[in-house]
Amino acid sequence: MQKKYDYLIVGSGLYGAVFAYEMNKAGKRCLVIDKRNHAGGNTYCENVDGINVHNYGAHIFHTNDEFIWKFVNRFVPFNRYTNSPLACYKGKMYNLPFNMNTFYQLWGVTTPTEALEKIREQTLPFTKQQPKNLEEQALMLLGDDIYSRLIKGYTEKQWGRPACELPASIIKRLPLRLTYDNNYFDDKYQGVPVGGYNALISGLLQGIELRINTDYFSHRSALHEVADKIVFTGSIDRFFDYRLGRLEYRSLRFEHERKQIKNFQGNAVINYTEREVPYTRIIEHKHFEFGDQPHTVITKEFPMNFKDEAEPYYPINDEKNNRLYKKYKSMADDVPNVIFGGRLGCYQYYDMHQVIGASLKAAALESFRHVY
Ligand code: FAD
Ligand code: UDP
Numbered sequence: 507m508q509k510k511y512d513y514l515i516v517g518s519g520l521y522g523a524v525f526a527y528e529m530n531k532a533g534k535r536c537l538v539i540d541k542r543n544h545a546g547g548n549t550y551c552e553n554v555d556g557i558n559v560h561n562y563g564a565h566i567f568h569t570n571d572e573f574i575w576k577f578v579n580r581f582v583p584f585n586r587y588t589n590s591p592l593a594c595y596k597g598k599m600y601n602l603p604f605n606m607n608t609f610y611q612l613w614g615v616t617t618p619t620e621a622l623e624k625i626r627e628q629t630l631p632f633t634k635q636q637p638k639n640l641e642e643q644a645l646m647l648l649g650d651d652i653y654s655r656l657i658k659g660y661t662e663k664q665w666g667r668p669a670c671e672l673p674a675s676i677i678k679r680l681p682l683r684l685t686y687d688n689n690y691f692d693d694k695y696q697g698v699p700v701g702g703y704n705a706l707i708s709g710l711l712q713g714i715e716l717r718i719n720t721d722y723f724s725h726r727s728a729l730h731e732v733a734d735k736i737v738f739t740g741s742i743d744r745f746f747d748y749r750l751g752r753l754e755y756r757s758l759r760f761e762h763e764r765k766q767i768k769n770f771q772g773n774a775v776i777n778y779t780e781r782e783v784p785y786t787r788i789i790e791h792k793h794f795e796f797g798d799q800p801h802t803v804i805t806k807e808f809p810m811n812f813k814d815e816a817e818p819y820y821p822i823n824d825e826k827n828n829r830l831y832k833k834y835k836s837m838a839d840d841v842p843n844v845i846f847g848g849r850l851g852c853y854q855y856y857d858m859h860q861v862i863g864a865s866l867k868a869a870a871l872e873s874f875r876h877v878y
Contacts (some may be wrong), residue, residue, distance in 0.1 A: 511537045516722045519547020519741030521848030521865045523710040528869035541721040551702035558702030568693040569859035575695040581709030584697035590688035591775035604682040618684035643674035658669035698794045739848035755818035777864040821853045
């Protein structure tokens with residue numbers, strides 16, 4: 507007997523929403539479920555008196571891929587917001603990412619030649635080794651002044667372990683420039699949806715059945731009965747009932763605060779890089795959309811261990827976890843009719859554009875399979 511849906515999509519974040527959009531367009535019947543009380547996954551925004559609050563942390567869209575940029579702009583216009591966070595260390599402000607402004611603030615150097623000379627001097631004691639972890643990578647690239655003021659404290663509170671036990675790949679996300687350019691990303695396209703990310707998600711999910719407050723694991727067998735195929739964007743280890751052991755994640759606690767002041771910190775993102783400050787950053791949401799309201803909303807981000815009811819926001823892609831993920835991945839490859847996707851389904855530190863790209867690819871492959 508024909509089942510009611512072609513696809514059950516577990517998770518209404520960007521991976522699930524893009525997949526549902528593409529398959530719905532191809533004439534397939536999709537049901538999207540989410541355990542949260544809203545759609546959109548971590549991109550979800552809550553409108554607080556006209557300010558779109560990024561409920562799960564600052565989300566700035568960036569990509570080099572013109573197709574992906576045009577794809578998202580089909581659903582909602584994006585503004586020209588450029589992420590230029592600042593770092594506060596012991597009351598002193600530094601520009602990020604590491605660029606001529608930062609080098610001037612640290613060392614008083616004003617030209618790229620002087621900056622290079624200073625970086626060379628700073629990195630000299632560390633250049634001989636092949637970096638095996640984040641600490642060695644940072645010291646080799648930038649030296650101790652930058653590492654101890656802007657990286658070590660932030661990194662160790664963010665990830666909850668010493669920087670020498672973290673993979674070097676984490677720090678490779680940040681650009682290093684010899685220009686006076688505070689743009690955090692190197693990508694060609696960047697912005698924030700006008701009116702927040704919900705418009706993007708509702709555009710993607712338009713005309714598609716969505717059930718919120720629905721946890722896959724509470725209705726597993728009933729849900730399997732209604733759909734031919736499943737797209738799973740939750741944690742892959744949970745899908746397999748932790749049979750091979752638990753993957754590690756890092757979680758966060760967000761403290762939102764409405765303030766009766768027009769401008770709290772003068773920038774959307776300020777990082778607090780000292781170990782002693784318990785949060786990693788403060789977000790002032792109105793600046794993502796150049797808001798002019800008489801009030802403001804800020805969010806402090808407190809990193810925390812992942813356990814019990816906490817949300818698994820970040821995969822910890824060190825060797826041990828990647829090895830375990832590989833084993834889960836090969837189990838996943840043997841499960842017929844289930845596609846694993848997204849940050850949690852693939853246990854990868856993906857940004858939004860990467861999740862969208864992967865989802866478009868998976869949907870294209872599915873459509874190809876239906877034709878041949
Ligand atoms: P998610 O958005 O996590 O969606 C997964 C969904 O599945 C969730 O809604 C969840 O409730 C649901 N789900 C899970 N398990 C179940 C279940 N058992 N039953 C039902 N539903 C379930 N990327 C950028 O490009 N730029 C940024 O500036 C940026 N900032 C970020 C800041 C923070 C603090 C974090 C945590 C991430 C940031 N990202 C950023 C990454 C971005 O959030 C992800 O790349 C993207 O949202 C992942 O989409 P997804 O669909 O894979 O997962
Ligand atoms: N990082 C840091 N100092 C900063 C900002 C970032 O040391 O002021 C390091 C830290 O290890 C962090 C990583 O760079 O986890 C990646 O930073 P990004 O801003 O990309 O983190 P995300 O937005 O994904 O939390």
